[in-house]
Amino acid sequence: xxxxxxxxxxxxxxxxxxxxxxEVVKRQITEAIMMGKWSAGTVLPSEIALSQKFGVAVGTxxxxxxxxxxxxxxxxxxxxxxxxxxxxxxxxxxxxxxxFRLHGLDGSLQNSTSDILSLKRREASEEERLGLRLDDAxxxxxxxxxxxxxxxxxxxxxxxxxxRMLPEFPDKREEIPSLLYLFLLDRYGIxxxxxxxxxxxxxxxxxxxxxxxxSMPSAVLTIDEVAxxxxxxxxxVAKHRATTRSHxxxxxxx
Numbered sequence: 001x002x003x004x005x006x007x008x009x010x011x012x013x014x015x016x017x018x019x020x021x022x023e024v025v026k027r028q029i030t031e032a033i034m035m036g037k038w039s040a041g042t043v044l045p046s047e048i049a050l051s052q053k054f055g056v057a058v059g060t061x062x063x064x065x066x067x068x069x070x071x072x073x074x075x076x077x078x079x080x081x082x083x084x085x086x087x088x089x090x091x092x093x094x095x096x097x098x099x100f101r102l103h104g105l106d107g108s109l110q111n112s113t114s115d116i117l118s119l120k121r122r123e124a125s126e127e128e129r130l131g132l133r134l135d136d137a138x139x140x141x142x143x144x145x146x147x148x149x150x151x152x153x154x155x156x157x158x159x160x161x162x163x164r165m166l167p168e169f170p171d172k173r174e175e176i177p178s179l180l181y182l183f184l185l186d187r188y189g190i191x192x193x194x195x196x197x198x199x200x201x202x203x204x205x206x207x208x209x210x211x212x213x214x215s216m217p218s219a220v221l222t223i224d225e226v227a228x229x230x231x232x233x234x235x236x237v238a239k240h241r242a243t244t245r246s247h248x249x250x251x252x253x254x
Contacts, residue, residue, distance in 0.1 A: 021056055025064040027182075028054075033073055033084055040086025044074070102154060102247040110149045110247065116173035117156070117211075118144040121163055128160045131226050131237040139163040143176060146211055155242035156211045161235060165190070181227070184235070191230045198224040199249065202241070212243045221249060 032038045044050070047065070051058045065082055068074045075085050104110055124132065124140045132140070140160040147155040159180070163169070166188060170176055177183040184190040204218040212220070223240040242249075 022060045022063040022067070025050075025054055025056060025060060026067055029064060029068060030073065038084050040084050042084045043080060044082040044084070046081070102149075102242060102244075103250045105246060105248060107248075107250065112147045112149050112154070112178075114178045115146045115148070116143060116176050117146055118142070119171070119173045119176060121171075124160065128237055132160065132162050132234050134162060141166060141169050143180075145176075149247070152246070153212050153243075154247055155240055156208070157238050157240040159236055159238040165235060180236075190235055192227050192235070193230045194228040194232070196226045196228070200224075204241075208241055212241075214243060218243070220244075223249070 029038075029044075038044070044065075045053070047058050047061045050061045050065075054061065065074060069076055069082070072085060075083050077083055102110055102112075120142050121139055122142055124134050124138050128134070128140055129136070129138060132138075134140075141163050143159045143161075145157050145159070146153055147157070161169075166184075181192045184192070200222045201219055202222045204212070204214050204216060204220045206216075208214060208220050209216055209218065214220075221240075221242045221244050223238075223242070225236070225238040225240065226234050227236040227238075229235050
């Protein structure tokens, strides 16, 4: 059994969450597996040891482990315990919004950092009103973000969210979390249940070249996205523009 990875020391109380505690535990265990802290074949610590590490009840740990077993990340083996399978479903919707969507040329998962270039509340454009099904003169929260891997910029994206659905949304760029979908779930109870994307290629603009450190002429990958909540209501539209010099967009249907 390998040394237990370091998890967040502050697992919130159930009363402070809009999601169950076992979902928080699942997220942190998943992170350890996806980032290689627990590799394939690793036997996890006992449920009691995990409950002490997370500061939650054994039943909470048991539910998290059972869900991860159902999803294929773990397997239960008699006399051995709970084992990491190595069959990580990287392209399920849960992984889609927890991790960077571009993969390395070898298919490896990439750990990105984000830099918020601008954050503003403004009137929605016509395209945004149609995508989000908004009334005329409705306002959106607009976020322009640059994503980097290994210190190299690889994608910039402009996202728009309905302002009326997000009261007291952060108004400072440094307060915007990198995992925006999870923030919507934790803060507002908005669970992204479906994502529709249109993918194309385009010639890089001057802005693309400046932000992604490209020379002209260059090509970029474009992804137009609409994300829907559990009631099939659109809650986010985004335009992503990325370089594929060292990365690939991977789509897998399971």
